[in-house]
Amino acid sequence: MLDSIFQNLFNALQWGSFYSLIALGYTLVYGVLRLINFAHGDIFMVGAYIAFFLAMFFLQGDGGLSGPVILAMVIPLTMILTSVCGVALERIAYRPLRRKGANRLYVVITALMCGLILENGNLAFLGASRKSFPELIDKVVYNIGSISMTNLKIGVILSSILVYFVLNAIISKTRIGMAMRGISYDKFAIPLMGIPIDTIIMVTFILGSSLAGLAGILFAMSYPVLDPFMGALIGWKAFIAAVVGGIGDIKGAFVGGFLLGIVEILAMAIFPSTFRDLIAFSILMIILVIKPTGLFGIAKSTKI
Amino acid sequence: MLLEIKDLYVKYGNIEALHGISFHVNKGEIVTLIGSNGAGKTTTLHAITRVPPPEGSTVSGGDILYKGKSILKVPAHTIVSDYNIALAPEGRHIFGNLTVEENLKLATYSRPDDENQQKDYERVYDLFPKMAERRYQRSETLSGGEQQMLSVSRAIMTACNFILLDEPSMGLSPLLMYDMFRVLKQLNEEGMTILLIEQNANLALKFAHRGYVMDTGEIVAQGPSAELMNNPEVKKAYLGG
Numbered sequence: 143m144l145d146s147i148f149q150n151l152f153n154a155l156q157w158g159s160f161y162s163l164i165a166l167g168y169t170l171v172y173g174v175l176r177l178i179n180f181a182h183g184d185i186f187m188v189g190a191y192i193a194f195f196l197a198m199f200f201l202q203g204d205g206g207l208s209g210p211v212i213l214a215m216v217i218p219l220t221m222i223l224t225s226v227c228g229v230a231l232e233r234i235a236y237r238p239l240r241r242k243g244a245n246r247l248y249v250v251i252t253a254l255m256c257g258l259i260l261e262n263g264n265l266a267f268l269g270a271s272r273k274s275f276p277e278l279i280d281k282v283v284y285n286i287g288s289i290s291m292t293n294l295k296i297g298v299i300l301s302s303i304l305v306y307f308v309l310n311a312i313i314s315k316t317r318i319g320m321a322m323r324g325i326s327y328d329k330f331a332i333p334l335m336g337i338p339i340d341t342i343i344m345v346t347f348i349l350g351s352s353l354a355g356l357a358g359i360l361f362a363m364s365y366p367v368l369d370p371f372m373g374a375l376i377g378w379k380a381f382i383a384a385v386v387g388g389i390g391d392i393k394g395a396f397v398g399g400f401l402l403g404i405v406e407i408l409a410m411a412i413f414p415s416t417f418r419d420l421i422a423f424s425i426l427m428i429i430l431v432i433k434p435t436g437l438f439g440i441a442k443s444t445k446i
Numbered sequence: 447m448l449l450e451i452k453d454l455y456v457k458y459g460n461i462e463a464l465h466g467i468s469f470h471v472n473k474g475e476i477v478t479l480i481g482s483n484g485a486g487k488t489t490t491l492h493a494i495t496r497v498p499p500p501e502g503s504t505v506s507g508g509d510i511l512y513k514g515k516s517i518l519k520v521p522a523h524t525i526v527s528d529y530n531i532a533l534a535p536e537g538r539h540i541f542g543n544l545t546v547e548e549n550l551k552l553a554t555y556s557r558p559d560d561e562n563q564q565k566d567y568e569r570v571y572d573l574f575p576k577m578a579e580r581r582y583q584r585s586e587t588l589s590g591g592e593q594q595m596l597s598v599s600r601a602i603m604t605a606c607n608f609i610l611l612d613e614p615s616m617g618l619s620p621l622l623m624y625d626m627f628r629v630l631k632q633l634n635e636e637g638m639t640i641l642l643i644e645q646n647a648n649l650a651l652k653f654a655h656r657g658y659v660m661d662t663g664e665i666v667a668q669g670p671s672a673e674l675m676n677n678p679e680v681k682k683a684y685l686g687g
Contacts, residue, residue, distance in 0.1 A: 243499055243500055317551060317552060317554075317555050320544060320548050320551060320552045321552060321555065323541070323543055323544060324541040324543075324544060324552055326543070327541045327542050327543045327544070328539050328540070328541055328542070330497070330501055330535070330539050331535065331539035331540070331541065332523075333495075333496075333497075333522035333523040333525075333526070334495060334497075334526060334532065334533050334535065334539070335523075335526065335552050335553045335555055335556075335600070335604060336523050336526030336527035336553075336555050336556035336557075336604055337523055337552070337555045337556070338521065338523045339522075339523070
């Protein structure tokens, strides 16, 4: 019994890692722009596809590179290329609206449309057939007691924890990170400090998209079937995780992602699998009803 | 002339807020814009620092010259980083979720990490000992007066040599107000050029070298402070007798 709880918890941490990595991107962009970037789940999908094409490219190359070497190249390249996609989205779609002072509703709808464009662009140009992600590292199973862990699952969990600490250091220690926090409180005063707002926004999209890209690779390695709509539901769920954690707060997104992972896996362990999302979202809804600002969210107060 | 405003027209949407105002500020001067609420004082400062809509306005005519060169088209953040003009805005606009020290550090974004920066921290903590005392505190927990000091401190930390002050006395007790103006005087004596907006015209004219009186988007009187203080019209309208 205890073993099965630990086994489920371990699986939940791995599953929650994907939500956490994606939720961090939602929360970063929301914190800086007060924009719910609904295309973010599809940026995750783009990341998985970029990783797929890079991996295939290196595998078919003449170099005869080994899987781990390829992986070591695919990870940074995917993160870079995915952030290029995220920044392009910001430049092409969001910035013009921001310049014209568009109402937030229009920007959110634009984000939704961008997500649909990415999904259907993929469908149109790459076809409806699913892609299967190549195996880059050999699977190793570790058994501790009766709990079985794979190297990949451990890697996923450690990556998301490492990412959180690095991101936290950037946000809390660097001047760019301070500016990102500052914007969320008072956008007006940012240029008055000599800070170009567009640069801060660009960095935000780079950070968020590169994490989505990383989630894309790890997800593709864990569940090696890619399709154009793979980012839609997981994106929605990660967004909900970010809100439950307290959107705008990176600790909230991180914890919220793991919380959703745990709730889903435990629901599946106890009830039939068709109950998973029903139970998971009911619990999240109860959390929000009790604390509408999310677990780590705080209501902003102003002093006159 | 350090700053020259030439026949400036400004609009919010379709509503004209400034109807062709002209004034100038010389290096090392303290100049004040006085006038009642809605006269266009804040609008003028926002036009200089290029605050974008919706808070800001659009310039529809005239020019703003810094050392003879137009700064009407430059990106907003370069007013601080390249032209060293800082604004301590009305309502303070501090970053309440950051500590006092982080607020100050953010203001150094565009300047190199060097000795001068270190000296400016010391200078700020020396001018406003309260800031040193509260440096690790979240700034939204500061009192209104302390937030005002932080707003001015932050402007100093940008390495500006020209500071625009929008109602620095607002929300301050008489004692703190006296303190604030003592510090501002000291800054000026050390070489800082100051453009001050005040509703408290008495205070502003005592403090400034020259003044301009604004009324509904126009400049209606100007001159050395002493002259304005004795101008019967100004006395009647703004100095309470």
